[in-house]
Amino acid sequence: MESAARGRSNGTADSERARMLREFLALNDAACPVCGYNVRGLVHQSCPECNAPLSLGVTSENLSIGPWVLAIVSFAMAAGFDGVVSTVLTILIIANPPPIWIPYAVVGMFMTLAIASLACVVRVVRKRKRWAFQTRRIQWRWALLCLGGVFTLHACIGIAFALLAN
Numbered sequence: 001m002e003s004a005a006r007g008r009s010n011g012t013a014d015s016e017r018a019r020m021l022r023e024f025l026a027l028n029d030a031a032c033p034v035c036g037y038n039v040r041g042l043v044h045q046s047c048p049e050c051n052a053p054l055s056l057g058v059t060s061e062n063l064s065i066g067p068w069v070l071a072i073v074s075f076a077m078a079a080g081f082d083g084v085v086s087t088v089l090t091i092l093i094i095a096n097p098p099p100i101w102i103p104y105a106v107v108g109m110f111m112t113l114a115i116a117s118l119a120c121v122v123r124v125v126r127k128r129k130r131w132a133f134q135t136r137r138i139q140w141r142w143a144l145l146c147l148g149g150v151f152t153l154h155a156c157i158g159i160a161f162a163l164l165a166n
């Protein structure tokens, strides 16, 4: 009885939302969020071009994923690079243990960097909500800082070891 009433009120809310969507699109240009087709004047609740179901909602530019993805990609690239380098060096060292300490230090450094980069990936992914509290401009600033920081750190370490090896 109660669930039937709830079902009926959900149905009413759904048709109300469909009506509001039609009314909004009767007056406004809007791009389909999936394919970009202009859905102004839409009569059904799905995109005529790509058939994606559409709904009217409240959104925020803070949720645009560009800067967030750039931050993740920056750390993921570093984790991948450091992970591969430390694995290859570890195999080389096991196959032919060198008498000097520098190769061991290089492997240790790359392993540390790989783990730290991976930890940063996990942190950025898990802090998605807190990330979205920043304005888009600040998000881009953070993302570029992550990218620049990763490259600068790797360049400095590369130069330091190159100088040490000579």
Ligand SMILES: [Zn+2]
Pocket: 032, 033, 034, 035, 036, 037, 047, 048, 049, 050, 051, 052
């Ligand atoms: Zn579409």
